[in-house]
Amino acid sequence: xxxxxxxxxxxxxxxxxxxxxxxxxxxxxxxxxxxxxxxxxxxxxxxxxxxxxxxxxxxxxxxxxxxxxxxxxxxxxxxxxxxxxxxxxxxxxxxxxxxxxxxxxxxxxxxxxxxxxxxxxxxxxxxxxxxxxxxxxxxxxxxxxxxxxxxxxxxxxxxxxxxxxxxxxxxxxxxxxxxxxxxxxxxxxxxxxxxxxxxxxxxxxxxxxxxxxxxxxxxxxxxxxxxxxxxxxxxxxxxxxxxxxxxxxxxxxxxxxxxxxxxxxxxxxxxxxxxxxxxxxxxxxxxxxxxxxxxxxxxxxxxxxxxxxxxxxxxxxxxxxxxxxxxxxxxxxxxxxxxxxxxxxxxxxxxxxxxxxxxxxxxxxxxxxxxxxxxxxxxxxxxxxxxxxxxxxxxxxxxxxxxxxxxxxxxxxxxxxxxxxxxxxxxxxxxxxxxxxxxxxxxxxxxxxxxxxxxxxxxxxxxxxxxxxxxxxxxxxxxxxxxxxxxxxxxxxxxxxxxxxxxxxxxxxxxxxxxxxxxxxxxxxxxxxxxxxxxxxxxxxxxxxxxxxxxxxxxxxxxxxxxxxxxxxxxxxxxxxxxxxxxxxxxxxxxxxxxxxxxxxxxxxxxxxxxxxxxxxxxxxxx
Amino acid sequence: xxxxxxxxxxxxxxxxxxxxxxxxxxxxxxxxxxxxxxxxxxxxxxxxxxxxxxxxxxxxxxxxxxxxxxxxxxxxxxxxxxxxxxxxxxxxxxxxxxxxxxxxxxxxxxxxxxxxxxxxxxxxxxxxxxxxxxxxxxxxxxxxxxxxxxxxxxxxxxxxxxxxxxxxxxxxxxxxxxxxxxxxxxxxxxx
Numbered sequence: 001x002x003x004x005x006x007x008x009x010x011x012x013x014x015x016x017x018x019x020x021x022x023x024x025x026x027x028x029x030x031x032x033x034x035x036x037x038x039x040x041x042x043x044x045x046x047x048x049x050x051x052x053x054x055x056x057x058x059x060x061x062x063x064x065x066x067x068x069x070x071x072x073x074x075x076x077x078x079x080x081x082x083x084x085x086x087x088x089x090x091x092x093x094x095x096x097x098x099x100x101x102x103x104x105x106x107x108x109x110x111x112x113x114x115x116x117x118x119x120x121x122x123x124x125x126x127x128x129x130x131x132x133x134x135x136x137x138x139x140x141x142x143x144x145x146x147x148x149x150x151x152x153x154x155x156x157x158x159x160x161x162x163x164x165x166x167x168x169x170x171x172x173x174x175x176x177x178x179x180x181x182x183x184x185x186x187x188x189x190x191x192x193x194x195x196x197x198x199x200x201x202x203x204x205x206x207x208x209x210x211x212x213x214x215x216x217x218x219x220x221x222x223x224x225x226x227x228x229x230x231x232x233x234x235x236x237x238x239x240x241x242x243x244x245x246x247x248x249x250x251x252x253x254x255x256x257x258x259x260x261x262x263x264x265x266x267x268x269x270x271x272x273x274x275x276x277x278x279x280x281x282x283x284x285x286x287x288x289x290x291x292x293x294x295x296x297x298x299x300x301x302x303x304x305x306x307x308x309x310x311x312x313x314x315x316x317x318x319x320x321x322x323x324x325x326x327x328x329x330x331x332x333x334x335x336x337x338x339x340x341x342x343x344x345x346x347x348x349x350x351x352x353x354x355x356x357x358x359x360x361x362x363x364x365x366x367x368x369x370x371x372x373x374x375x376x377x378x379x380x381x382x383x384x385x386x387x388x389x390x391x392x393x394x395x396x397x398x399x400x401x402x403x404x405x406x407x408x409x410x411x412x413x414x415x416x417x418x419x420x421x422x423x424x425x426x427x428x429x430x431x432x433x434x435x436x437x438x439x440x441x442x443x444x445x446x447x448x449x450x451x452x453x454x455x456x457x458x459x460x461x462x463x464x465x466x467x468x469x470x471x472x473x474x475x476x477x478x479x480x481x482x483x484x485x486x487x488x489x490x491x492x493x494x495x496x497x498x499x500x501x502x503x504x505x506x507x508x509x510x511x512x513x514x515x516x517x518x519x520x521x522x523x524x525x526x527x528x529x530x531x532x533x534x535x536x537x538x539x540x541x542x543x544x545x546x547x548x549x550x551x552x553x554x555x556x557x558x559x560x561x562x563x564x565x566x567x568x569x570x571x572x573x574x575x576x577x578x579x580x581x582x583x584x585x586x587x588x589x590x591x592x593x594x595x596x597x598x599x600x601x602x603x604x605x606x607x608x609x610x611x612x613x614x615x616x617x618x619x620x621x622x623x
Numbered sequence: 624x625x626x627x628x629x630x631x632x633x634x635x636x637x638x639x640x641x642x643x644x645x646x647x648x649x650x651x652x653x654x655x656x657x658x659x660x661x662x663x664x665x666x667x668x669x670x671x672x673x674x675x676x677x678x679x680x681x682x683x684x685x686x687x688x689x690x691x692x693x694x695x696x697x698x699x700x701x702x703x704x705x706x707x708x709x710x711x712x713x714x715x716x717x718x719x720x721x722x723x724x725x726x727x728x729x730x731x732x733x734x735x736x737x738x739x740x741x742x743x744x745x746x747x748x749x750x751x752x753x754x755x756x757x758x759x760x761x762x763x764x765x766x767x768x769x770x771x772x773x774x775x776x777x778x779x780x781x782x783x784x785x786x787x788x789x790x791x792x793x794x795x796x797x798x799x800x801x802x803x804x805x806x807x808x809x810x811x812x813x814x
Contacts, residue, residue, distance in 0.1 A: 013790040015721070016662075017775060026721040033724070044728065049797050051658035052750060055667065056651060057769030066654075066668065067647040070675050074639040077676060191771055207781075448720070623776065623786075
């Protein structure tokens with residue numbers, strides 16, 4: 001393996017570029033790195049230099065932003081320390097104060113009963129106070145008329161000041177994030193303008209068109225970021241004012257805000273979900289009523305929320321998604337800033353569709369079930385039922401997406417409606433990692449994560465792959481095999497058999513499914529999205545050379561999407577016992593098809609048999 | 624150096640703004656050191672901020688016994704080690720062999736850096752000189768990839784080549800830079 005240094009370098013470069021390798025490639029790279037110390041040292045030095053260059057390349061503006069961020073982080077840290085000190089002092093004060101229930105009828109204090117558990121009680125009192133203060137910080141709100149109960153004032157003051165400080169810290173962090181984003185956008189804009197000018201000078205129309213499109217997207221990104229910055233600045237200013245005046249910020253249900261109409265209800269809440277209103281984020285509660293203009297921020301990977309409108313329209317907001325500006329004026333409206341939502345929309349009046357806005361597009365819905373996904377570069381709409389119109393923002397181009405189809409809105413991508421691929425593990429892997437590996441071997445094999453196993457079973461739509469026809473078919477007339485003495489061993493049945501080598505270290509190459517005897521062909525299929533793929537096919541058997549027969553295998557005969565990959569290939573002892581080849585294919589019918597066997601020639605392996613032994617397939621989306 | 628001493632004094636008196644000047648002065652070295660071992664840009668920045676905050680809090684312990692940059696890189700190394708050890712604990716529960724093996728190697732290298740921080744720091748200065756002396760084609764490719772943040776795929780699309788070829792070309796430019804850094808440091812009497 002160490003002989004293949006260029007291959008190892010290529011794999012390592014792909015890893016450095018953030019690409020995922022297939023399990024077999026990872027194995028290949030690991031072997032190369034562990035067997036060749038010089039190569040490993042060379043590649044490690046290269047990776048380190050790459051990391052340093054990435055930092056050096058970030059320029060002076062980035063350095064300035066980084067230094068500014070230090071000042072803000074330091075201030076936030078200082079706030080946290082001061083707050084913790086404040087809490088500690090209050091706890092100590094409260095713990096040292098005698099309990100009120102020991103006051104006599106005449107108002108004189110009686111000494112508290114002595115107890116050997118005194119220090120424990122103090123500690124308990126302190127802990128109770130801490131919990132109480134934290135609860136106050138989280139949940140307390142002033143009375144609706146804006147006046148506070150005099151006896152509650154000091155604690156409430158502490159809690160509300162805490163919240164104001166937290167608000168200021170998070171608003172400041174948000175502002176810094178957006179400022180950094182704006183810096184990036186500005187740098188990119190300047191670069192694109194240079195590119196456009198260059199294209200003008202060199203009269204390169206295609207380059208100019210692409211630069212124009214990218215600039216339009218940049219302008220939209222800039223606008224969105226500028227709006228976010230404005231909101232963050234306002235929120236920060238508000239929190240700062242509240243602290244400077246020494247007064248708590250207005251609570252979210254202050255009289256000015258309760259005047260807004262209730263438009264929906266939070267039916268379910270899971271994980272970290274916040275109701276966002278005018279720059280303030282409050283913990284969301286199940287059953288909470290949502291007002292016009294409010295939004296939801298689902299943070300972290302495990303969260304989610306379901307919003308239900310009075311007409312039973314249901315919007316499920318998935319993890320790490322942000323929805324803002326809920327509204328019902330002239331039809332329901334919401335903005336999906338990032339992440340994914342699913343909606344089941346009750347039929348809406350013709351002139352008042354539900355409108356979902358994203359940074360890239362607008363979806364108008366009259367009644368349907370849909371899924372909408374927003375990432376920084378694109379918006380994808382999947383329609384399960386009904387029909388939705390998706391309009392791309394910069395140029396207003398639109399497509400109608402019908403049931404079972406999806407469309408993507410992004411700069412540089414022609415809006416087109418495509419069939420939604422089935423939701424199978426293989427399709428999910430292709431969509432998330434761009435690659436799926438299928439091992440062929442007996443059921444129950446232990447395989448690395450994310451490698452699918454095929455043991456020769458008939459196709460199953462839920463599993464998402466398999467063979468046409470039952471695993472064990474009828475006896476094939478005239479097909480048999482012989483031992484080395486020339487004795488006929490058995491007649492062969494159509495279908496597939498699976499095997500695994502007991503000690504071979506690589507499970508992908510050490511296991512197989514055999515089939516396609518003689519003229520008989522077997523077809524394997526996997527529904528995948530239409531598009532171009534690079535398919536790696538590996539055939540052969542690692543057990544050859546062991547036992548009395550089976551020391552030559554094949555001739556292996558394989559086609560992928562009608563392209564022949566293996567043509568009567570024999571794998572033998574003393575030669576590579578497996579053979580691996582790549583083939584680029586294009587899937588147009590939503591199904592990747594592989595055919596094995598069907599060899600009509602005269603070539604056989606030395607035992608007289610003729611079959612194809614599949615080890616594994618790697619299916620990669622081509623760029 | 625005189626200016627650096629002034630900022631150090633003001634920072635010791637509690638001025639975060641003064642320390643921000645030191646951040647500006649040394650951020651490339653600190654972020655460069657962290658970037659050597661960690662590939663996620665946001666993690667690199669977070670750890671670098673953490674290292675500077677730690678340095679600001681502990682500035683009174685820095686007595687000027689060595690260059691400030693070296694002291695800062697030492698703090699950054701501790702942050703990197705702590706982060707990577709946590710990562711290794713997390714990865715030990717995962718079955719991603721390649722990533723785990725690579726992460727373990729990076730951790731071992733960072734651990735072995737203890738006596739070589741001076742070299743690490745000087746490598747960055749040497750690298751900046753070597754970039755200036757690159758042949759034009761290499762310099763252009765380097766600028767496109769690292770300074771204009773274009774991926775190999777984008778460069779290939781623009782130039783009409785294959786991304787694999789661009790990655791290999793970048794690898795060759797980095798090889799030239801490494802040879803140049805080694806020559807420079809050998810001439811200065813470094814490792």
